[in-house]
Amino acid sequence: MPNAYEAAPRGPWKQEYVEKYLPLVKRIAGRLAISLPSHVDEDDIIGYGVFGLLDALERFEAARGWKFETYASIRIRGAMIDGLRTMDWVPHSARQKVKRVQEGFAELEYQLGRAVTAEEVAELLKVEVREIEGVMAQAQILTLTSFDETTVDTDGDNSGTPLNLLVDPSALEAYQDVEKDEQKQILAIAVEKLPDKEKLVVALYYQEELTLKEIAAVMKLSESRISQLHSQAILRLRGRLSRQKRNLF
Incomplete structure (x- = not known):
């Protein structure tokens, strides 16, 4: 049986699924927080994660055997880390x-x-x-x-x-x-x-x-x-x- 994500039509459903998986984004941001300096705003990290979630929603192919949550977690965390890299707050030394x-x-x-x-x-x-x-x-x-x-x-x-x-x-x-x-x-x-x-x-x-x-x-x-x-x-x-x-x- 296809899961809810697989059965969803492509288009206006996107906002609904962003809201559904936002707790997953926040959870991943909360875990990354242990490695971040205090001046980094968690809301910024969540924002990067939402971009990763959107990317996951666009790219996911259930036929490959992945669970969507597993695939989305990787894309979300990767987007957060890419965002952190752009901040460049670690000196080269x-x-x-x-x-x-x-x-x-x-x-x-x-x-x-x-x-x-x-x-x-x-x-x-x-x-x-x-x-x-x-x-x-x-x-x-x-x-x-x-x-x-x-x-x-x-x-x-x-x-x-x-x-x-x-x-x-x-x-x-x-x-x-x-x-x-x-x-x-x-x-x-x-x-x-x-x-x-x-x-x-x-x-x-x-x-x-x-x-x-x-x-x-x-x-x-x-x-x-x-x-x-x-x-x-x-x-x-x-x-x-x-x-x-x-x-x-």
Whole structure:
């Protein structure tokens, strides 16, 4: 039996379906919020997402076997990220700073055999703690808007293993290689070694698929604190994956 989307005539129905799927757009925007600086207006992100939804409504072909919601989610998120790229609020020098801090976390944690704090990394790199915190925020943005960094893939079964941690769904096909299984195992081990609060944020975000607001409510912390914890977790994981990859070759 065709679903409601398949049966709908092409034309005046568009506004009706935009309204129907607007909660999906808002949900995706709410999840992206964990990786965005506070000055980015969520309404702008939703606006980009609506363009992605319109694109999905125009392009969707049910005969290919996709569920519309799955296809639309990829187009919506992709449109949001494309919109974020146009804002260009990450300096060109940010990439090197992110790499330096990422390597600082990885090196110090390797030496000490435990999770380290931003203060300890700041001392190692001889910079102020606020600079480390700023770089961690930039690291999330760069991860969100670029796909040429160390990444891991998702197995797509949504079984609770946080294997989609650093990957955008619209770019999955770019990461089908022989390292896939090894990276999954490395990442799972790395997540287990995170500090408790960071591990909980990762679990609530990637396994339970909660939004930034929902995680803040569950953990009784501010949204900015949740975003910071997520930032630190991502930087640790990227550093550990990068170090492990160097060790493999």
